[in-house]
């Protein structure tokens with residue numbers, strides 16, 4: 070399977086990305102940092118090509134779902150905090166209709182609940198995240214996938230190779246540039262405002 074590179078999604082502007090990253094309190098290239106967000110984005114857009122998931126929601130999920138973690142381990146409530154950040158920034162640094170926002174919010178809140186039912190866009194978001202489990206040495210389980218596409222052995226193998234290998238999608242560098250000059254700081258890029 071060939072490499073898959075993310076197509077630019079207009080919704081994710083430098084202004085929006087910077088607003089998200091500037092409040093992220095963990096290392097930008099840590100377990101749940103920007104390379105993970107970028108792989109989730111690649112995974113999600115790839116899944117969307119099969120499921121018909123909304124690429125705008127998939128894109129926003131990638132950058133919001135882990136954006137408000139307090140730690141790299143079990144972090145109860147981080148999905149809801151990410152969803153609430155999406156709500157707080159909506160209408161200020163990005164615009165999204167109610168239908169898409171409801172899908173995004175739900176997907177973020179429940180992304181660690183192990184659910185496999187629901188709207189195809191939401192299910193695609195969840196599987197995009199699950200396909201990146203290789204980075205913590207977990208092989209994604211096809212029986213726990215919410216879409217038939219992400220449960221395919223060749224899709225899991227493709228994603229796991231990138232995840233375990235620490236593949237950093239090129240868009241990561243672009244995001245760090247957008248986010249400011251303090252990219253790569255161990256402590257992240259400053260406190261929330």
Ligand SMILES: [Fe+2]
Pocket residue numbers: 134135147148180181
């Ligand atoms: Fe998460």
Ligand SMILES: [Fe+2]
Pocket residue numbers: 101105109134135198
């Ligand atoms: Fe995640």
